[in-house]
Structure formats: C-alpha cells, structure tokens
Amino acid sequence: MSARFYNPVDTRFGWNSLVELASITEHQKVALVTFPEARGLGLIDRIQDLLGDRLVYIIEDVQPNPDVAQLRTAYEHFWQNAHDCHTVIAVGGGSAIDTAKVLIVGTESGRFDELLALLATGKPFVPARCKQLIAAPTTAGTGSEVTPWATIWDSASQQKYSLHLECTWPKVAIIDPQLMLTVPAAVTVSTGLDALSHALESIWNINANPISDTLALSAIEDILECLPRLHRDLSNKELRSRMALAALKAGLAFSNTKTALAHSISYEMTLRYGLAHGIACSFSLPLVLGLAWGRDQARDRTLQRIFGNDLHKAQDQLREFLHRLEVKTEFTDYGITALQAREMIDCAMQGARGKNFIGSQALCA
Template identity: 70%
Template sequence: MVDTFYNPVTTYFGKGSLCKLKELTENETVTLVTFPEAESLGLIEKIKLLLGDRLVHIIQNVQPNPDVIQLKEIYEYFWEKFEDCDTVLAIGGGSSIDTAKALIVGTESKKFEELLEPLVTGKKFTPTKYKKLIAVPTTAGTGSEVTPWATIWDSKEQKKYSLHLDCTWPKVAIIDPDLMLTVPRAITISTGLDALSHALESIWNVNSNPVSDIFAISAIEDILDCLPKLSQDLLNENLRSKMALAALKAGIAFSNTKTALAHSISYEMTLRYGLAHGIACSFTLPYVLGLAWGKSKSRDQIFKKMFGNSLEDAQTQLLNFLHSLDVKTEFCDYGVYADEQMEMINYAMQGARGKNFIGVSLS
C-alpha cells in the first residue's frame, strides 16, 4: 500500500503575518468577504490601509452556517458587478471562508443555481472560471484555510452540501494569532473543539496516512494542553499562538482524510437543533472513540500512545476535558433521547463522512 499526502496551500504563520497581504495582492483587485463584527473590531480598516484602492468590494454580512438563500444574493451580485476582480480575500471563521469558496467558483450563467444544482444531484461540475482565494482565519478551529471543502447549508430543505473542487483550495493561507485575541470564550472553546474533532477524525479514518497522523497527534496533544488554559486566559498571546498552530495542524491532517462519524452526526445536530458546529462535532468524541477502539491495530497504537491502554480511561480523559470546558457530553443534554439518538447515529454512518469512519468500514 502506498500512502499519498497532498496540500497545495502556501501558508504564512505568525504574529503580524497579516501584513503579507500587501505583497501577495500586488497589481490585483480584491473583494473582501468577512463577518458583521469585523468593522467594529477594526479589521476592515486594517485591510483598507494594507490594500488601498486595490480593495474594490466588501461583503461583511456573512452569517454562521452560510445558507443558500444568502449565498445566492452574494454570489450573483459579485459575478454581475465584479466579474473582473482578481482575488477574493476571506477573513473570519469557517463561515466567511466557506462563503468565499462558493463565491470564487464561476458559472456560465453567473447564477448560483448552476453551482448549487450539481451539489444537489451529485453530477460532475467543471467551472468555467474561478478567482484566486486568500484565506485568513480569525478563529483557531475550522481548518478551512488549508482545505478545499466548503459547507453549504439549506435550512429550508434541512440539507447540508459539501462543495469541493480543485479551485476551492485557497491559494494562500495567513494565520496571524493577533487576529484571534478578541475572540470570546464561547467561540474560542467551540472552534478549538472543532479542531480537536478534525484531528481525532483524521486518525479514526479509512483515509489516514502516516503524514496526516503526525499532524493530527501533535494537534491533539497541543489542544488538550492549551485549550483549557486559554479558556481562562483569553488575552494570552502565547496560548493564542499555540492554539492557532494546533488548529492549523489539525486542518492539514484532515485536508487529506476528510472528517468522519462525529462530523456526520454533527450535521444533523446543527440542522435539527441549531447546535453550534464546534460543540455538535465534539460532544460525541468520547462515544465515537469507543466505537473506533479495537477496529484497527495501527489506530489503537495511536489511541494508546495518547490516552493510555484502557478504553475506559481514554474516554474518561476526553469526558473530563470536555466537562472542564462546560461542554455537555450526552445526547439527552441536547434534547435527543434514545430512539432518536440511534436513528441519528445509524443515519450518520451512511453519510459520506460517516463512511470514512473505521468502525463502519471494518464492522
């Protein structure tokens, strides 16, 4: 068996690295995609100072879990008015970056439905044109800056779609921990747990490989150590930097494996109950670890290296970690009881991400 690892994103990491934008967009026009609070935080002013008249369009109303209704309006206005724009710059959490990934993919008609239709039907889609994407995360968690996937939601139809094309890999990622200093505690925890889930999901995954394992193990060790401390000391620059690097490593890990069962369950929890993504994909981690344990000798070696030889002790470690962050870990804590819980898990196992889970493929 030959393992392959691939990640084409040029990545800049470190305090003050946002300043790289000036040289990275030389002689280019730029559209900024960001979140509503970016202006009050001074982010938009920073970008204006760095880019000057290169910044030709600003989209600053991106909401959590980008929905097809909002995306249609943003997409069609952009392609009608700013088709000649060279680069899309996404600054924010996963929702801003995912919105930008959808935005950069051009269609012949300039209509969003032409992009959405193959996601709904599963038909192959080749874009007629696309824009360069620079991704700048302001949270330490989603990993979207170093992956090609964009999650698109249809709340009306209770559906979730994953956009994934060669062109939706960001060209450049800039991870500047300074941008994360103002993130509130709840979002710091939620996004940090998303990163933990990415790392664990890349290990109990049929697509795991030795390189993704290295990134994942390092990310898990750092998150378990750092996130509880950071949740109590939000302005600590060293902890912010450590958490940003851990999230980056987790993103690089699952950029090659995709996610698995915990994420597949999370989509239903978000659609049905509105649970924040980072909590939805992490509260089941101790449970999913129990399903993964014993299914693969090589995976068990990693689990035991991180958590010790006992499954019960390993699950207790994860439970205690989550509880220390005020995260509830039972389905019933979120209004999901026994029958619906099993229905949801069985449904998740049949999903595209669920089928990546070693407990499904080897059962």
C-alpha cells in the first residue's frame, strides 16, 4: 500500500523571514492577531513598518487557551469592523494562531454563537465566508502554523470544541527563529515539549506512514538533544533555529496523522487542573510509551530507532529527560489519585484523539 502525505501550507523558514510578509500581502488589507506582550517587544511596530497602511485592524489581547468568554467579543468586533480585510496574520504561540483560525471562519449572521452551534454538531460544514490566514509562530512547539486545527475552550462548561475546515489551513507559514529569542524559559520548555509530544504521538498512531515517521524521528532527535541545552542558554541562535525546525517537522508529521492518547489526556488536565498545554500533553509520555510498546511491530521498530530495544530503559530515558526540564511525570504529582488517573485514561481512550492511539482498541477491550 502506498503512503500519502498532504500539506497545502506554503512554508517559509529562516532567520528574519518575517520580512516576507510585505511581499506575501501586497495589495491586501490585513488584520493582525497577536499576544499582549507583542507591543512591548516591538513586534507590532515592526509589522506596521512592513505593511504600512495595509494593516487596518489589530487584536493584541489574546490570552492562553482561547476561551469562548473572550472569543465571542473579539469575533463579533472583528466581523463588524474588519469584514473587508482579505488576510489575517497571526503572530504568536498556539493561542494566537488558534484565535485567528476562529476569527477567519465567518458565519452568516456574524455572531459567534452561530459558529459554536455548528461546532457542537461535530459535523463538517462549509462556512458562509472565510478569510486567508498567515501564521508566524513566536514559539517552537505549536505546529498550528502547518495544521488546520484550532481548539476552543469553554472553561465555564468544562468542555472544548475542535475547529478544522479546509479554509483553516494557513495559506502561508513563516517560521522565523528570530521571533523566538525572547521566549522565557518556562514557555520554551512547555512549547518544546508540545512539539516532542506531536512527534511521538504521530508515531504511536494508527495513521502513521513512512513520511510522517521520517519527519517525527528527525524532530525527536533534535528535541532530545537541543531542548535541555536551550533551557540553559536561551539566547543561543543556533539552538533556537534547530528547535524551530524540529517543531516544524513535528507539526508536519502530525498534520497528517493527528495526535493521539497523550493529547487526549491533556485536555482534561488543562480544563480541570489548569496545566499548561505543553506540560499537560508531555508529562504522560513515559506512561503512554509503555502502553504503545508491543502493540504493533512496525511502530515498535520506529520507536526503537530512538529509544533502543528495552522498554524500561526507554521509559526511564524519557522520564529523566522530562525531570531535567523540571517536569513531573506522575499523575500523583498533580494531585490525581490512581483511580482518577485510570478513569481519565479510559475516558481519553474514547476521545477522537485517543482512538488514533495504536493501543486503544486492545486496551479498551
């Protein structure tokens, strides 16, 4: 059987590649979606200089884990005041890019609740209108710049929505490691571990193929080597570039496989326990590695190219790697009992991402 790999995103990578915004958006009205610290870092002024009067609308108050409470106002203001924009540029981490993906999907009424109602059905739909998205990540980890998915959180109702349409694939991704130089240590670690999870999740995945494996293996090797070094030397341009490329490779890998069990576990860890996404989806990686091991010979061979042939040593290697980055790896470390953890894992297995895990059917039987 042949392998199929598809990714429609025009991807630009390199130091100072943000300057390409000017040529990419020529003759277009542009809206910018970014995070609160962007102005203080000079990012908004820099983009304004690149685009001039083409930049007609700015949202600069994006918060982590986009929640319906904030998105509703931003969405409706956007469609009231920037409906004539051709392109939305997201500059920031996964939250900024996910927010932009939500904004570009227009409803007939321009009301956010109409979009939520469509998402709640869980069925595909064709939006009434849609804008073009350019994504420029400022962290090495999200992968959102080369995938169509956005997660919308509803903390009040303790649920989440997943948005993914053909039009939510970014038109262009600009991966400029220079934008990542000022990312603090905790965020560098959390987002880097998100990328590690993306890569591993694409391997222990029913949708894995030789192309996604090649990207994932290369990403894992780089992250295991680079992330601890970068944690100690945050201004190192070479390490920033290598991590940016590793995160891109991980993003490309899971753009074709989707994520699996560790991410499915992470959603409840974020909703109920407030864990940052990168930590929520990575703390369980040693456990999930053990659940994946022995389920599929081809997947075992791929994992063993990184970790060797001994499962316990492989789990110890991954656990020690996380501990060096000051990440705790047991459910009990987060105040969760063994029974609660078992129930959480069982529930995660039943989720859409959990069903991508190679061991889900055997473990649920």
